[in-house]
Amino acid sequence: MATIKAPNREYNGRIGDVVFRDGVAExxxxxxxxxCRGAGYEVDGTTDSPVEGTPEPADPRDVTEEQLGTRLRDAAVDPRETDFLPPVNAGQANPHGPDVVAPGIHAVAGPGPIVPGPVGRLERTEDGGQVVITDTEEQQRRETTAAEQVFLERRDVPEVTAELGAEVGQPAGDRTPEPPAGNASQETWADWVIATRPDLDEAEVRAMKRDDLRATYGPTAE
Structure with a gap:
């Protein structure tokens, strides 16, 4: 049976199931x-870890900054030559203004057009066929061209995608884009309707609600 004495000799209380009276318990x-040993209590006449005072708070003037990883950088504000698919007019115009637009990743649904064709360039083979060659520079050119013409020059999405598709032998009408998911955004549904129904007025389509677009032009509409 160990005898424990609290630093406060007048302590009356308990630690777990052990009751202290006048600072002493067995x-x-x-x-x-x-x-109790770790907390500075005296156990059988010895104190292994005396209670220390409250440590002084760290002085912020003595704290040094150490960077871990790569510092975040906004490519629209501080562009670099190595950036992939950088925003158009990055570093030249107001990054929060309408003249700076990001092309986005290939085939990702969003406010911009989905550029038709492969990611890369097409080359003819000796037997007359075609092969897709991975070409990030060509991908950037096509994605950037689409963003510039739609967002900056305000051209119609179907017209732009038709021209870009013709560059790679995929003219408009060769492939009908799959309809968006039922819970996709209104913007995504409007883009799909405009791409598949170039005869419609784009402004009127974009003014419609998502459910109306889906009901009127979706695959279940009659």
Whole structure:
């Protein structure tokens, strides 16, 4: 049975199931004994870890800054030559203004057009066939061209995608884009309707609600 004395000799309370009276308790509970040793209590006449005062808070003037990883950088504000698909007019115009637009990743639904064709360039083979060659520069050119013409020059999406598709032998009408998911955004549905129904007025389509677009032009509409 170990005798434990609290730093406060007038302490009356308990630690676990061990009751202290006038700062003294007796127990054979090893968990309580180990806790008290670490907390600066006297156990059987010895104190392994005397109670220390509250440490001084760190002085912020003495704290040094250490960078971990790569510092975040906004490509629209501070563009670099190595940026992939950088925003158009990055570093030249107001990054929050209408003249700075990001092309986006190939085939990702969003406010911009989905550029038809492969990611890369087409080359003829000796037997007359075609093969797709991965070409990030060509991909950037096509995606950037689409963003410039739609967002900056305000051209119609179907017209732009038709021209870009013709460049790679995929003219308009060769492939009908799959309809968006039922819970896709209104913007995504409007883009799909405009791409598949170039005869419609784009402004009127974009003014329609998502559910109306889906009901009127979706695959279940009659």
């Amino acid at each position: 127990t054979d509970d090893q968990a309580v004994i180990q806790y």
